[in-house]
Amino acid sequence: MLDLLHTIGHATASALWAPVLLWTLVAALAWGALGLFRTRLSALTHYWMHAGLLVSLPVSILGSLAIHRLPLLTQPPAPLLPDVLPIRSLGRITVDASASAPTATSLLFVVLGGITLCAAGAALVALWQLLRDTYSLYRLRGRLSPNASPHVQNAIDALTRSLGLQQRVRVHVSDEVPVPMACGVRHPLLLLPPDIAADAHARRLAATHELVHIQRRDYLLELVLRAVRALAAIHPLVHRLYNDARYYREVACDATSCAQPYVERAAYARLLLRCAQRPAAPLPALLPFARSNATLKPRLHAMSDMPTPTHPQLSILASVLLLVFTFGLVACADAPSEETPTALDDASIMNEAGDAYIQVDSPPQLDGGTAALYENITYPDVAREHNVEGRVIVQFVVSTDGTAERASILSSPEAGDGTPPEAIEALENKVLAALDHTSFTPGELDGTPVDTQMSLPVVFQLPE
Template sequence: MLFLAITTIKATLVLIMAFGLALALRRAAAAVRHLMWTLVISGVLVLPVLSLILPRVPVTVRPVRSSVEEVTVLAPRTPAPPAAPASRDRQQFVFYAWLAGVLIVSGRLVMGVFRISLSTRRATRLENPLIAHISSQLALRRTIIVVRSDRTTIPLAWGILRPVILLPAESDQWTVERTRIVLSHELAHVKRRDCVTQVLAQIACALYWFHPLIWLAARQLRKEREQACDDQVLSLGNRASAYADHLVELAKSLRPAKRCWPVAVAMAQPHELETRVLALLDPQRRRERMTRMGAILCAVAAAAFILPLSTLRAPAQERTGIGGSVYDASGAAVPEATVTVSNLDTGSEDTTVTNAAGEYTFIGIPAGRYLLKVLKPGFAIFRQQDVKLTVNSAVRLDPVLEIGGVSESLEVVGHVHRPPQAPLTSSPHRIRVGGNIQATKLTYQVKPLYPETLQQQGIEGTVLLRAIITKDGTLNAPSMMVISTLANPELAKAAIDAVKQWRYEPTLLNGEPLEVATTITVHFKLQ
């Protein structure tokens, strides 16, 4: 949905500039303003397409933290039930609401095509020499079908490949002059290919149905289209006053339209009649048609603005980021864990803290290689090396934290047999395990005995033991091993004999006891 939001912002910028330009062109010919609105509506239609296919130019702004729109999965270390972000539901709701609006407006367009096609098939085809004469005046070489139908109350033209002009049933009572005026106007629509611009406007309204400026732009397009056709009718030699009289009489005599024809261009709309009549009777009004070269230059100018705009991209639009949830070994979410991502290419770091659901997000960070690290007191540090993040992509990583190991340090003091000296002992030094988990705690300790023979020989040493604290708080004797290769065997035996009698309160994770590894250091020193 971020793509939709960014596209809407770009379209809004285009539309605001278009209204400002229309104000500047208020003295220009209607054909010029109509071309401008055609290019504007075409521009907002191609904006999302160009944004997807053209290379993007990032804008250097500080990214705003938000929740991840979509992510790809990077396999976690162990399976864990990921919790769906709350923002995902909101994004889905917005998407389905937008899609529902698109379908409603598009359905109106499709139904209009179906109804007008049905009316055309059931209408009576007319053969009038005025058609060929006016087409010749307009240099119109296309084959035009003119029919009379009781399903329409106003003259209108429709069709992109095969243009059709529908006249109301009352048209058989019109004078030759009025028939000529009406046919001139509708054939001018065909000449100008106004049916194409009408369909483009309806598609834009369907895609941006929520945007009020697009509906106003479509209204302005329709207004300028009718005035441009009026100007073209006057260019055929018709007097402005007579043409205005026919418009007024048509608006009075025709019944209100019972059907909506979104794909057709109608001649006489009562709510626009006053503006059109005033424009017709204004002798200062410019009425020149748009030349082909002028249209090409305007299209090039519009492309020069739309193309760069479509390539602009704020960092958040890239949807580049890392996100996921942090779990413990039991599959429960871990809140208030510190998550850090370090860019291995630039050395920059970003840090966040998991929320109550254990979720974390980094949005808008630059593409590159990252180290992800998770810290939580009581747990072992989680590290994920070389997380690769490419442009316009996202990675989901769900770290699973393991219980941190327990470490105990004990110093056993012996003495040399010298009368002035007395043996000294020291208390064991314990490393505290913090965090929200209930850490293991040593409850019963037997101090190792310093072998007398080694004291007499003046031998000191350090014994490093590794063992497993079981769920009942005892040390698993088979798992106990000496990991210091230089330890004296007698000192090692003395340490093991004492340590295997130790007792602990087991580690509790979410109220359940767990086995944890412990490292015990025993120092044998002489004084």
């Protein structure tokens, strides 16, 4: 079991948890900054920026994985390789003995493996609940067909046109609906309780709020945010950002609704109190979209504190900029740095054996970047015990299936007096074993994968 946890932790450390950690730091700072400007920014700006922070988490992880698979800059400076070896090389790998303690590293990977399994289990449960709720609502939509009287439907149509909404919003009136709510994207449906549908003034106030939701596509964004929350079910900051986003979404709709000339704030507040006193939805599929009573008091206070945005597009732009900034910082900071290649003008296109190319149009790409090699190379105990250090250069061929083949040692540290041969061999074997566990995207010539000869210098270094 420990071996399994170690393997999982080893595989997810740089690909998953490194970008998650960086995102957490960036998102926490951004969330704190938004808190400092709580009453200076509009609720809509807060809503979109909280949503942007949430969406940036999966985007940053996917971006980090994509950057790792970009073509590597694989040619090191000339001093790293002998002059007789004009072939493409991976960047130099330095293995520090002080950082190769297997016990601490293994414990870290085991812990990460356990956290990964817990995160995966929680995500599966949350995703199952999301799919179940979405499917239940989909089936419910088929049953809750529009049934409002022509008078009520015409009133909603007129209100829809006055708000500039292009879609036709159909109305369903039912005792199964405790409070006004809206669902759907392409064919939105407004759900109203019978008493509010019969009260022209209350109907107009409630419908205004829900039509603003429909106009802003809040239903679709709610599904996206719930999916992000499900995927990161064990992350506490994700839940806090999600709850804040929902709160500011309602406050933003309150602000826009109260800005309409026919809406009185006092009457609007009384309607909110009236809806808050009602029991929960008898239909479980409607529960995720019912308004929470816990945010009612803050919403009433916010109606007088939060400014109404005069240019809502700026809120979306601020969210996009925040998302792009977070993505760039997380994804690019996690990208492996590679050494700049030098030209191979004097090299022939094939190696001396004529069985592999030296120059290709697209060089082989190391899956996972140099971090993948670092993870597979540790300092051998026998070499550490005999104070053996130095550079090992291995030459190999990346085949068309992405494996490293025909590996051979070109250079090794010189054995000193009393140095056992097995100490040097241990260094060489570590490099060869790492290549066996490393995969590549093969090099291409004229768009066709070809065998490509490469080399890898690994420097084993003892602490001073």
